[in-house]
Amino acid sequence: MDWDKLRIFHAVADAGSLTHAGDSLHLSQSAVSRQIRSLEESLNTTLFHRHARGLILTEQGELLFDATSSMLKRIDSATARIRDSEEEVFGELRVTTTTGFGSLWLAPRLPKLYEKYPDLNIDLMLEERVLDLPMREADVAIRMKEPSQADLIRKRLMQIRMRLYASPEYLAEHGTPETLEDMAKHRLICQNTRSAQVMAGLSLVQELMTYDIRSTLTVNNYFGVLQAVISHLGIGVLPDYIIEDFPSAVRVLPDLESGEVPVFLAYPEELRQSKRIAAFRDFVQEEIFAHRKHLKSMGQV
Incomplete structure (x- = not known):
């Protein structure tokens, strides 16, 4: 399937208009219309209902839009990982941890990380379900037990009670x-x-x-x-x-x-060289060191 046609289809579906999609793609409305028509012919289906107020996706169009959305996210993720070889720390970092730890301990400390790396975009996923890191459901995890999945780099951060x-x-x-x-x-x-x-x-x-x-x-x-x-x-x-x-x-x-409940940080082996991962890992370790020091001064450890 022609990627250019899929890219144009995605822009039209996202904008709901041939004109607005053409503006974002720097193409004429007629050129965009031809590409959509050609894509529909190649798939032998109708992707849009055409109304005076704009374009609405058909059921088949919704299926294709879900696929192109997933493809673009993977491309953005790959682009960010490629650019990770540069010195700056930026781009999306998907972090998963439990609701309690993420909301009560991690989130209140994130301003310090953003202050140091203002171009970092963190997607914080708080849930008890263990996401599949090797399948890239997340980039890095903080869990209350040692991860059992293969091909993960894991580091014990601390223990809690x-x-x-x-x-x-x-x-x-x-x-x-x-x-x-x-x-x-x-x-x-x-x-x-x-x-x-x-x-x-x-x-x-x-x-x-x-x-x-x-x-x-x-x-x-x-x-x-x-x-x-x-x-x-x-x-x-x-x-x-x-x-x-x-x-x-x-x-x-x-x-x-x-x-004792061990707390582990883990991320896929393939992200070993990621500067976003390294920045987040070092930040968490520094905060845990400060956390332990403060608790010790309070006589809590």
Whole structure:
């Protein structure tokens, strides 16, 4: 299939107008129309419904537009990787991590990265599902366990633990539990045991549930758990990395915590030379070093 015709088709579909597409492509309206007509003839189908107010894609046109959109994204990604051989750090970097870590720890620190590399474009994908890095669903991942996929460069960044936290206002009103048995008098805020989460956090929640806790609030990510805690709703199971940015949270039952949860950064072997990856990796490592130093000064590690 002729790539020039596909490129022109994509521009027309995106603009919804032969005239506007021609302007962006520096072609006459008649030249654009001829190319679209030729493409339709070669496919033996109609790609656009023609209306007085513009062009609307047919079902077949929608299918082709999805394909050309995917092709252009891959070309843009390839172009960015080729240009990565230059000294500047710029272009798109697709980062995936969990909702909790991404929203509570990573996102608040990104202004420092953008300040250093203003031409970097980060696509931050927050979800519990593990994206396939070798298949390029993302460029770099920060996960709460060591990646099992092959052909990945992986680096252990730190370890975290799940602990219990509450707001001072909640504890002033409801009292501070002194023993695990006291948790039966309090509302527990945690991730639902059926939701995707690290095994250490799940084990801690399951242990707490054995103490006849009468009231619970379950959320499917730690961001929601934190919001409930700082809204004085109860005692929450949260990762310890939240303490630096939310110092008002009070640790409850300080002798109780989960096992260690390793945090790994990973990216495909083929991106070993990427300057965008290197810039992001170095930034995260520097922030984690500063994070550890601050927690140590607070007596939290």
